[in-house]
Amino acid sequence: MSSYLSAQTINASGSGWTVSVPSITEAGNNYAGTYESATNITTISGFLPGSFLNLLSSGAAKVSMHYNPVSWNSALHLYTRRSGGSTVINGLCILCTATINGGTTYLEIPPTTDTSFFTINFTGVLGLGNSVNFSAINVQFQISGVSVVIPAKAYSAQVVFTIGPN
Template sequence: MKIESPFLKKQFLKRYLYIIALIAGACLKGQTINIAGTSWTATVPTITEAGTNYAGTYNNPSLLTLSGHLPGSFLNLLTSSGARISMQLAPTSWNSSLKLYAKRSGGTATINGLCVLCTATINGGTANYIEIPQANAATLSTITFTGVLGLSNSVDYSGINVQLEIGGVSVTIPATAYSTQVVFTIGAN
């Protein structure tokens, strides 16, 4: 087929790129992250005398649990860099003196499909509490992969327990109800 007109060449190229985008979109599936757990209300004691400050930090007694799926198309894009689970505050009513922290415990990663010498591991976030920032996302942990990935591989991760801690509580912060949401995302490391 010979195309002479620049207009026709442009139309043919647009149509060709559109078809490629449709085919690629049908093959790629997005990675997921699921969160199980309940809202947490930190109970801070009442100050009974002048000069007494709050105790400091308060931990969430129940855990959030993260799980999800990383499709093979996403794994192929990552090569050996792995995936990063990040977190960020989305405050609704918050005082900047308050600090929210998270720490990970547990977690498993399972490779699905035929894979030669493959491993998937969850790393980081277990030693100390990590501050959850408002402006930029902080890394909670990473999921790294090794081995030769096949065509029908994917990774499921589950049981990533996250404990929250609030700090910066002080008599200098106005007494009111503060609230925020923690947004977890997963993407390329």
């Protein structure tokens, strides 16, 4: 009974990313414009219960993303990509596989409206007590559009990851 009460979960852990933009010291110069975080600034992990796996008509769960602008300039663009990741299938399952696909090249993160980041594909015949744990999905961010024409101040945004059927 408890497996029917479970919900899929996604966790993002890590620290904030502060971009260090060097000072312009000569007239006629501009900023590099694009800056990258470390490759593992954020790590994504989570859980897909058997009750959720049963609902996947396409056999895949989709991780989506968007950002909420806290203090933002629309000339700035956020991107992300993932590396790594592992899956573990729990319970009795016949010929089952769970793989993480997509999101390995930079994708632009839109403001307020979700866009697809990557999928977790599941195949096999479900048995008893099935679930999938996924972990060690490292996330890297990139920002572009940094320019002398954007007012100098601290800008911030919150990136939101969600998981659901594909």
